[in-house]
Amino acid sequence: MSRRAKLFELLxxxxxxxxxxxxxxPVQTSFNLRDRLGxxxxxxxxxxxxxxxxxxxxxxxDGYIQSQFNQYDTDWKNNSIQxxxxxxxxxxxxxxxxxxxxxKPVKVLGFWFKPSIKGFWYVxxxxxxxxxxxxxxxxxxxxxxxxxxxxxxxxxxVDDPNDPIPLILDVSEHSKSKGRVxxxxxxxxxxxxxxxxxEAAVRTFLKALELAGIAVPPDSSENVLDLFKKK
Numbered sequence: 001m002s003r004r005a006k007l008f009e010l011l012x013x014x015x016x017x018x019x020x021x022x023x024x025x026p027v028q029t030s031f032n033l034r035d036r037l038g039x040x041x042x043x044x045x046x047x048x049x050x051x052x053x054x055x056x057x058x059x060x061x062d063g064y065i066q067s068q069f070n071q072y073d074t075d076w077k078n079n080s081i082q083x084x085x086x087x088x089x090x091x092x093x094x095x096x097x098x099x100x101x102x103x104k105p106v107k108v109l110g111f112w113f114k115p116s117i118k119g120f121w122y123v124x125x126x127x128x129x130x131x132x133x134x135x136x137x138x139x140x141x142x143x144x145x146x147x148x149x150x151x152x153x154x155x156x157x158v159d160d161p162n163d164p165i166p167l168i169l170d171v172s173e174h175s176k177s178k179g180r181v182x183x184x185x186x187x188x189x190x191x192x193x194x195x196x197x198x199e200a201a202v203r204t205f206l207k208a209l210e211l212a213g214i215a216v217p218p219d220s221s222e223n224v225l226d227l228f229k230k231k
Contacts, residue, residue: 006037006214007105010116010151011133013205014144021147022197024204030211037212043077045134048085049103049118055085056121058094065089084134087171087182096123101156108227109206109215116148117156120164128167128186129156136180139172149187150198154225157189166192199224 014021016036018028047069054060060068069081092098100119105112121128129152133140140148145168152166170183192198202224209215218224 007112007114009114010131010148010155011135011138013151013201014140014147015135015138016208017201017205020143021201022143022193024201024208026204026207026211029205029208033208033212033214037214043072043080045081045084047071047081048088048132048134049100051085052088052100052119053098055088056092056094056096056098058089058092060085060089062086080136081134083180084171087180088132088169091169091182091184092121096121106228109209109218111209111215113228115156116152120162121167122162127160127162127164129153129160129164131166131168133168133170133172136173139174140168140170140183140185143193145170145185145187146191146193147198147201149185149189150192150195153189153192154195154198155228202228 016029016032017024018032019025048055051060051068054064065082065085069085070078072078072081098119098121101115101117103115103118105114107113116131117129118132119130121130131148131152148168149166152168157164157166166187166189168185168187170185171180173180174183175181193201203218206215206218206224210217218227
């Protein structure tokens, strides 16, 4: 199978991992990647990220939300995006300051990898590296949260002099047909999965991508996490 150019982010590891992100099997995961990557994405939450400063500031009124987040011809898609914005507005409540992280992806072993966080939130003397799970049908469980926290720490916090803490905002739907609910998770690195577990999961996912024909093998001499930090 020829390699296909694909875009991934940290949230995709638990999305595609089989059977779980920490106990991942590369062959099962590669089959899942092949089965699911053929389906085109039917909506994007990208319109939210370049307006985060306005949302965090508390200035995103209902009228603003309705006028700015209506790019689709289908009402349910616009409503879904607007629901995410309202939940984020509720969480930030005009507190602190938002510093966006450029969302330019980096090339890793033949595929593209997006930044794991949307930006940094400074509030009450503390910096947070913020992951936002806007995917309605990908609810996060504890293992996912602990995995994401380790990844955010290693990729965005460990070298930052401001010592940010991973903050995972899950605005998915956990109970079918009951709508989205905001679930914030502040996860200090001590509560995340271990670095060894995270590196093993990353290596296994890379192997699954290779088996699926999406990525090439990494150089055995290279630190696997450094691949995702290249500018």
